[in-house]
Amino acid sequence: xxxxxxxxxxxxxxxxxxxxxxxxxxxxxxxxxxxxxxxxxxxxxxxxxxxxxxxxxxxxxxxxxxxxxxxxxxxxxxxxxxxxxxxxxxxxxxxxxxxxxxxxxxxxxxxxxx
Amino acid sequence: xxxxxxxxxxxxxxxxxxxxxxxxxxxxxxxxxxxxxxxxxxxxxxxxxxxxxxxxxxxxxxxxxxxxxxxxxxxxxxxxxxxxxxxxxxxxxxxxxxxxxxxxxxxxxxxxxxxxxxxxxxxxxxxxxxxxxxxxxxxxxxxxxxxxxxxxxxxxxxxxxxxxxxxxxxxxxxxxxxxxxxxxxxxxxxxxxxxxxxxxxxxxxxxxxxxxxxxxxxxxxxxxxxxxxxxxxxxxxxxxxxxxxxxxxxxxxxxxxxxxxxxxxxxxxxxxxxxxxxxxxxxxxxxxxxxxxxxxxxxxxxxxxxxx
Numbered sequence: 001x002x003x004x005x006x007x008x009x010x011x012x013x014x015x016x017x018x019x020x021x022x023x024x025x026x027x028x029x030x031x032x033x034x035x036x037x038x039x040x041x042x043x044x045x046x047x048x049x050x051x052x053x054x055x056x057x058x059x060x061x062x063x064x065x066x067x068x069x070x071x072x073x074x075x076x077x078x079x080x081x082x083x084x085x086x087x088x089x090x091x092x093x094x095x096x097x098x099x100x101x102x103x104x105x106x107x108x109x110x111x112x113x114x
Numbered sequence: 115x116x117x118x119x120x121x122x123x124x125x126x127x128x129x130x131x132x133x134x135x136x137x138x139x140x141x142x143x144x145x146x147x148x149x150x151x152x153x154x155x156x157x158x159x160x161x162x163x164x165x166x167x168x169x170x171x172x173x174x175x176x177x178x179x180x181x182x183x184x185x186x187x188x189x190x191x192x193x194x195x196x197x198x199x200x201x202x203x204x205x206x207x208x209x210x211x212x213x214x215x216x217x218x219x220x221x222x223x224x225x226x227x228x229x230x231x232x233x234x235x236x237x238x239x240x241x242x243x244x245x246x247x248x249x250x251x252x253x254x255x256x257x258x259x260x261x262x263x264x265x266x267x268x269x270x271x272x273x274x275x276x277x278x279x280x281x282x283x284x285x286x287x288x289x290x291x292x293x294x295x296x297x298x299x300x301x302x303x304x305x306x307x308x309x310x311x312x313x314x315x316x317x318x319x320x321x322x323x324x325x326x327x328x329x330x331x332x333x334x335x336x337x338x339x340x341x342x343x344x345x346x347x348x349x350x351x352x353x354x355x356x357x358x359x360x361x362x363x364x365x366x367x368x369x370x371x372x373x374x375x376x377x378x379x380x381x382x383x384x385x386x387x388x389x390x391x392x393x394x395x396x397x398x399x400x401x402x403x404x405x406x407x408x409x410x411x412x413x414x415x416x417x418x419x420x421x422x
Contacts, residue, residue: 077304081297088295 009057016050019043032098033090041083048075126160141199143192147185154178167324168253171316175332180339180411187343187415190289248392250322257326258396262385266370269403272410273367280419288345302344309337317404321393327366327400331407338412347412353421363413366406370399 026039052072056065091097133156136149154177161170189197202210240252240260247255257265313330320326341347349355373395377386387395 074305074308078301081301084295084297088297 005057009054012050012054012057016047016052016054019047019050023047033095034087034097037083037087041079045072045076045079048072123163126156126163129156130160141201143189143197143199146199147182147189150185151178151182154182168326168329171324171329172332175329175336176411179336180332180414183339184414191286191417246389246392248387248389248394248396249320251320251324251326253324254320254326254396254400258399259387259392262370262374262387265403266367266374266385269366269370269406272407273364276363276410276413279414279417283418284422285351285416285418285420287351288343290345298344299346302341302346306337306341309334309340313404313408317397317400320400321397327403328407330400331404332411334404334408335411338408339415342412342415350412350416351420356421359409359420363406363409366399366403369402373399 020043023039023043026043027036030036030039049072052068056068059065059068130153133149133153137146137153140146140149154173157177158170158174161167161173237252240256243260244250244252244255247259249255249259313334316325316330316333317327318325320330338347342350350359373387374385377388378384380386380388
């Protein structure tokens with residue numbers, strides 16, 4: 001009855017890896033801190049959730065599966081609060097979000113590192 | 115499958131060497147600290163590959179987490195222009211190359227010595243005496259009974275490090291956050307029950323599975339450090355609580371020493387644990403050591419002596 005869980009787990013882990021790759025690509029390629037945080041906290045947490053779900057599908061017992069999901073829940077709490085803190089501290093320290101206006105496409109190619 | 119595992123191991127080794135080089139020689143200090151933290155995480159992965167889960171737990175919690183955050187906190191207190199390391203001066207270059215050559219030759223010598231060690235190792239003899247050690251997990255038996263001397267010295271080194279940090283001057287208060295969002299206090303409050311529950315679980319687990327005093331102390335200490343950074347621990351700055359703080363900091367070493375001296379009296383050997391009492395004694399020493407380790411990690415983040 002539960003033998004379909006194993007391939008489902010592999011499919012979920014593969015999907016999660018895809019989200020991780022996309023999130024880290026965003027971390028490297030996005031222009032400023034706020035967009036990078038966006039990539040990191042949204043895509044990577046979804047990727048982590050899919051990987052945890054996939055591992056939970058292959059876990060030997062229900063308790064082990066619940067532990068994988070607990071890992072994801074804790075990461076969601078920590079990373080959402082962490083991202084809010086980083087973004088609001090950056091804003092309070094005067095780091096302006098990059099805004100793309102027509103006609104000013106060239107002049108904001110500077111690096112926004114905190 | 116084994117070719118895949120070998121490829122993964124080689125990738126780990128290459129990543130470790132590259133990360134270590136970046137952590138040491140990256141001119142941008144923030145980037146160097148980030149590389150150091152990633153180095154700790156990859157190192158703990160390497161320990162997992164070597165089936166040393168206890169060391170992996172301690173490395174991830176203390177090496178990457180607590181030490182990395184301590185370096186970041188120190189970086190935050192440096193003036194902004196100190197963010198870049200100055201380039202090597204001409205007179206320093208021979209010294210740098212001499213140091214690199216020394217480290218490389220010492221590593222090669224160590225690798226050669228490790229290669230010469232007797233092959234099956236000491237796992238067999240340890241398994242033989244495990245029933246008399248008071249615990250069911252070989253690593254805990256080695257750390258707290260067979261080679262308790264090493265663990266006692268490790269905790270003493272940490273206590274000495276606390277004394278060194280405290281001798282630098284009075285404690286600094288944590289920076290007020292730049293924003294008034296309730297996120298950090300909420301996180302501290304929300305997660306604190308877990309920061310107490312998980313170490314208790316790790317301590318209890320230590321008698322029969324990977325866990326024990328060092329990972330438990332590290333997790334408890336991480337929760338405490340979070341509270342110190344959020345400015346939520348007032349009692350450590352209270353002048354009247356200083357004797358209690360110092361007693362708790364030294365509790366691990368003191369109880370360990372007391373047990374060792376009792377062994378000297380009862381069995382004639384320092385740190386020799388009688389078979390019947392070994393289990394409860396190890397548990398007591400582990401609880402005291404975990405509490406002391408957690409408080410020591412918190413004490414580093416005071417950046418000086420409190421209550422002065």
